[in-house]
Amino acid sequence: MSRIAYLVPLALFAFIAGLGGYLLTQPKDEAIPSQMVAKPLPEFDLPPAGQGLVGVSDGDFVGGEPRLLNLWASWCLPCIAEAPHLASLEQQGAEIIGIAIRDKPEDVAQFLAEHGNPYTRIGADNISGIQFELGSSGLPETYVIDAKGVIRHQHIGDIRAEHVPLLLKRLEAAK
């Protein structure tokens, strides 16, 4: 065998090591997309998250216009950052239904008093069951649900100013 042939494994090793080193420097996308998009909402029925609030079931998404389903919690810091943008979505005509995850009624009430209440309904889920049903892996998350109760889009993470027009477009497209 020629000498050059002996260099092939070394070159292969250098290539793989180089590739590994390069990928280590790349930012990792930790978002886990839900496989439930384009599927109907699973069955659920959650009690209200506090006094004077209305509970949520999958049937509440059927009929009328497409809606937003927002998973949040009073203990979730990005949810505070998201609150003004949810308010702006509500002002522009979007119906937002909320589900508070692992939350206490008094904490929910305090959060709503401080940051406003853009929701028509807020259900309470104390064991994160709705998150597993929806394929959600963190808070906050927002889903676009069409008037037939089918999940049309998943927004992972807090809604920022630039996401508001995108979500309005998604709602329009879901009509």
Place this chain on the structure above:
Amino acid sequence: MLRCRTWLIAFWALLAPLALAAQDTQPPAPYAYTQLDDPALEAQAVQLMASLRCLTCQSQSIADSDAPMAGDMRHQVRARLLAGESPAEIRAWLTERYGDYVSYAPQVNAVTWPLFAVPLGVIGLALLVLVGRLRRKTKGGTAA
């Protein structure tokens, strides 16, 4: 001594609200930290939980993680086993929602088949080379 203890209590009293503010205040789901009464079912649960990925702490299984969401997922596993579902059905229920990502038990499919095929190919190639060399050697041996 007494004074020392008073200071210690004051110190912990100061820290307590910080710890509470960082996470939710709801107690864990019923089966998050409670074993099933039936040892056979509990053994199935433990085996399944060790091969399901925690979603908020992505390098741990839900059996290893103290995250509230991992506790809630253990509750799902135990409650569903108790309701008569099989471990395979529970894994399928989760992969239907999160994809293969949630499972630590790799499946052969259109994307993952090279992971299984490449080692077999390499072993086959190594065997071919080995057989070729051994043959050459024995031939050389009889000639000499």
